Amino acid sequence: MNGGVGDPAELGPRPEAEIPPEACECAPENPVEQFLRTDRMPHIWCPGCGIGTTVNSFARALLEAKVDLDRVAVVSGIGCTGRVAGYVRLDSFHTTHGRAIPFATGLKLANPNLLVVVYSGDGDLFAIGGNHIIHAARRNLDIKVICVNNFVYGMTGGQVAPTTPVGATTTTTPYGCFEPAFNLPALMDAAGAVYVARWTSYHVRQLTRAMVDIFRKKGFCFIEVITPCPTLYQRKNRMGEGLDAMKYYKEKSKVRHGAPTSEVALTLDGDIIVGKFVDRERPEYMELMRSQLAAQLGDRYVEVEHLVCS
Amino acid sequence: MPKGYVAINVERCKGCGFCVEFCPTHVLAMSSAFNSKGYHPPHVVNPDKCTGCDLCGMYCPDFAIYGWKAPESKNGAKRDAAR
Amino acid sequence: MPHADPKGVLTGVHFMDGDHAACEGAIAAGARFAAGYPITPSTEIVERFAARIPTVGGVFIQMEDELAASIAIAGAVWAGAKAFTVTSGPGFSLMMEHIGFAAMTETPCVFINVQRGGPSTGLPTLPAQADMMQARWGSHGDYEIIALCPNSPQECFDLAIRAFNLAEEFRVPVMFMMDEVVGHMTEKVVIPPAEQIQIYPRRHTRLPPGEYKPFEPGPDLVPDMVHAGEGYRFHVTGLTHDERGYPSMTVAAQDRLVKRLKAKITRAADRLACYETDGVEGADVVVVCYGITSRVALRAVHLARERGVKVGWLRLITVWPFPTKQLRALARQIKAFVVPELNLGQMVLEVERAAAGQAETISVPHAGGGVHDPEQILDAIMEVVR
Numbered sequence: 142m143n144g145g146v147g148d149p150a151e152l153g154p155r156p157e158a159e160i161p162p163e164a165c166e167c168a169p170e171n172p173v174e175q176f177l178r179t180d181r182m183p184h185i186w187c188p189g190c191g192i193g194t195t196v197n198s199f200a201r202a203l204l205e206a207k208v209d210l211d212r213v214a215v216v217s218g219i220g221c222t223g224r225v226a227g228y229v230r231l232d233s234f235h236t237t238h239g240r241a242i243p244f245a246t247g248l249k250l251a252n253p254n255l256l257v258v259v260y261s262g263d264g265d266l267f268a269i270g271g272n273h274i275i276h277a278a279r280r281n282l283d284i285k286v287i288c289v290n291n292f293v294y295g296m297t298g299g300q301v302a303p304t305t306p307v308g309a310t311t312t313t314t315p316y317g318c319f320e321p322a323f324n325l326p327a328l329m330d331a332a333g334a335v336y337v338a339r340w341t342s343y344h345v346r347q348l349t350r351a352m353v354d355i356f357r358k359k360g361f362c363f364i365e366v367i368t369p370c371p372t373l374y375q376r377k378n379r380m381g382e383g384l385d386a387m388k389y390y391k392e393k394s395k396v397r398h399g400a401p402t403s404e405v406a407l408t409l410d411g412d413i414i415v416g417k418f419v420d421r422e423r424p425e426y427m428e429l430m431r432s433q434l435a436a437q438l439g440d441r442y443v444e445v446e447h448l449v450c451s
Numbered sequence: 452m453p454k455g456y457v458a459i460n461v462e463r464c465k466g467c468g469f470c471v472e473f474c475p476t477h478v479l480a481m482s483s484a485f486n487s488k489g490y491h492p493p494h495v496v497n498p499d500k501c502t503g504c505d506l507c508g509m510y511c512p513d514f515a516i517y518g519w520k521a522p523e524s525k526n527g528a529k530r531d532a533a534r
Numbered sequence: 535m536p537h538a539d540p541k542g543v544l545t546g547v548h549f550m551d552g553d554h555a556a557c558e559g560a561i562a563a564g565a566r567f568a569a570g571y572p573i574t575p576s577t578e579i580v581e582r583f584a585a586r587i588p589t590v591g592g593v594f595i596q597m598e599d600e601l602a603a604s605i606a607i608a609g610a611v612w613a614g615a616k617a618f619t620v621t622s623g624p625g626f627s628l629m630m631e632h633i634g635f636a637a638m639t640e641t642p643c644v645f646i647n648v649q650r651g652g653p654s655t656g657l658p659t660l661p662a663q664a665d666m667m668q669a670r671w672g673s674h675g676d677y678e679i680i681a682l683c684p685n686s687p688q689e690c691f692d693l694a695i696r697a698f699n700l701a702e703e704f705r706v707p708v709m710f711m712m713d714e715v716v717g718h719m720t721e722k723v724v725i726p727p728a729e730q731i732q733i734y735p736r737r738h739t740r741l742p743p744g745e746y747k748p749f750e751p752g753p754d755l756v757p758d759m760v761h762a763g764e765g766y767r768f769h770v771t772g773l774t775h776d777e778r779g780y781p782s783m784t785v786a787a788q789d790r791l792v793k794r795l796k797a798k799i800t801r802a803a804d805r806l807a808c809y810e811t812d813g814v815e816g817a818d819v820v821v822v823c824y825g826i827t828s829r830v831a832l833r834a835v836h837l838a839r840e841r842g843v844k845v846g847w848l849r850l851i852t853v854w855p856f857p858t859k860q861l862r863a864l865a866r867q868i869k870a871f872v873v874p875e876l877n878l879g880q881m882v883l884e885v886e887r888a889a890a891g892q893a894e895t896i897s898v899p900h901a902g903g904g905v906h907d908p909e910q911i912l913d914a915i916m917e918v919v920r
Binding site for chain 3: 214226247272443
Binding site for chain 2: 157158159160161164167168169171172173174177182183184186187188189190191192193194196197198201342343345346349382383384387388
């Protein structure tokens with residue numbers, strides 16, 4: 142939300158990182174730099190927001206997984222996390238609110254060679270986009286979903302989300318949220334995702350490893366990342382700054398790989414169960430489509446890898 | 452000789468303090484100085500303790516700091532190595 | 535222009551309905567991806583596409599709703615495909631979001647709307663032409679689209695190809711405005727050999743990454759495209775953006791972008807104007823019509839001529855952009871326009887605007903569910919000349 146108006150290009154030259162003089166000889170570039178549209182920095186995210194931290198893990202995971210970056214497409218919806226697409230120096234699409242998944246569906250089906258990553262927020266993916274995400278998981282479409290969950294609608298000023306814990310105050314639940322929240326891993330598990338994990342922006346290395354996992358795994362993969370929203374969620378709930386949230390994640394997170402997803406629901410101030418909850422094999426959508434059509438049509442089936450027009 | 456170094460892009464910093472808090476060897480502290488947007492960036496207070504683990508870089512939501520390991524020999528990373 | 539890929543073209547003489555013909559037109563035009571959601575009376579188009587496209591080399595997916603279908607096609611286009619979706623009124627309402635998105639991001643694609651009676655669920659199996667203004671103005675903000683209106687199964691085939699070609703040339707969503715009767719009417723459809731079907735190719739940039747700016751327009755105000763996966767590392771957003779594709783929340787950027795999105799179509803309005811006429815020269819009255827109503831109106835025109843009235847017939851084929859200039863010129867030569875349509879008066883407003891007081895403009899409304907009795911149109915003609 143910080144400095145949301147104005148063209149960053151008009152803010153003057155961007156300063157360089159200050160490198161210790163004795164280290165100039167050996168200094169590499171910041172590894173995240175090559176993944177950023179540096180001409181758009183500084184970004185609009187607030188001080189203490191955790192979205193940028195997840196982008197660090199994303200960049201390092203792409204490096205570690207040795208992905209051909211020309212093959213990566215990032216698709217975002219609308220909201221604070223929806224801005225990720227605009228900041229990564231990759232083919233990137235900032236679509237409409239809630240529709241990152243169906244856009245990604247068309248992108249992937251027309252060019253299955255792409256590594257399609259949907260990077261969006263909890264409200265975008267699970268409220269307005271809720272129908273799309275369960276169907277993409279059901280189909281086991283080969284897309285990778287990174288859901289940044291900050292429990293609130295940030296871009297519009299801190300309204301209640303389907304993830305807001307009971308008891309939390311938001312600008313549209315001024316007397317406290319009484320609606321039960323979604324347990325996102327359980328929902329994705331039930332819908333058929335082949336990989337479901339949850340980490341927080343404190344768990345930068347684990348998050349990076351999880352992202353490497355999903356870049357290498359076929360099928361619909363889902364990672365929930367709990368992140369601070371100091372400006373809206375935490376301020377309304379007297380939870381302090383972004384750093385306070387990070388300390389809370391450090392203190393309250395319990396790693397339970399393979400935990401039944403029914404047991405990982407979040408509460409206002411309870412433990413945060415993190416880990417890899419689901420990692421299973423199911424045939425992927427394109428494989429199913431191709432084997433069905435080949436079986437039914439035989440030689441008449443024309444399989445085209447990339448639907449590119451002339 | 453330190454085992455690692457950090458570089459700080461002061462003007463990108465929004466002063467969240469993640470890097471200071473989570474640096475495992477307590478290399479950093481918040482500076483009392485302001486950047487042009489009025490935030491307090493971190494500064495290096497214990498350079499000798501830096502291991503170059505880049506955890507600061509992993510945490511920084513503003514892409515304003517990063518660390519790297521000092522080269523062990525002349526074959527170490529050159530400035531353009533990561534480009 | 536290059537010609538159609540013969541693999542997709544069912545050359546020959548067929549007896550098929552408008553829905554099937556539109557599907558064949560789309561395939562002949564090079565569409566290899568469609569996403570849809572079932573809705574009467576349009577469903578036959580996607581049913582045929584689902585059956586046909588695996589043998590041509592393409593993908594059909596039935597999405598979970600029309601919101602999804604209408605943006606899945608945008609995804610497919612940015613991956614390189616020619617793509618379309620198909621719907622009717624209630625689904626068209628849901629697709630408005632992505633007509634705006636396609637206009638803003640200059641995504642070439644085709645929306646087929648087989649119109650039925652509305653509002654809301656209305657008359658699922660019966661015709662109307664009441665989405666004509668929605669096709670033009672349905673999404674929020676200022677933008678332009680192109681809309682074509684076929685009146686026969688043959689034209690469903692022919693104009694579907696033109697719809698795709700215009701989408702590619704102008705990088706704009708094209709509305710293909712059928713109606714239930716044209717969709718379900720079965721007639722002879724001649725599909726020519728592929729080499730006789732001209733195809734407008736994707737406007738792919740020739741510039742290398744680094745030199746290419748995704749939204750820098752050419753002399754015709756239309757920018758060239760790239761596709762995901764080609765190494766351009768480009769950005770596309772529904773936010774107001776600059777030539778680089780970066781969001782730019784300034785009055786200047788908004789002014790530059792939105793005016794260009796409009797001007798790239800309006801500047802070509804003369805070239806886009808397309809209509810068929812019969813006996814307009816020397817007429818006192820001209821019946822302006824489109825879609826199925828044009829066929830009913832032709833009967834009324836013949837009846838009027840039998841009674842000695844000098845009456846012309848003008849059938850709109852390109853409905854949007856509206857051929858204002860052409861109709862204004864005609865208005866100076868006649869007494870009145872008579873405008874029958876299967877709605878309570880939509881395109882008649884455009885005719886009246888074009889006439890600008892030079893000729894009287896008479897609406898012959900019909901709430902939909904059937905077509906006009908030719909006598910209704912005849913009565914309106916006779917009333918004008920009395």
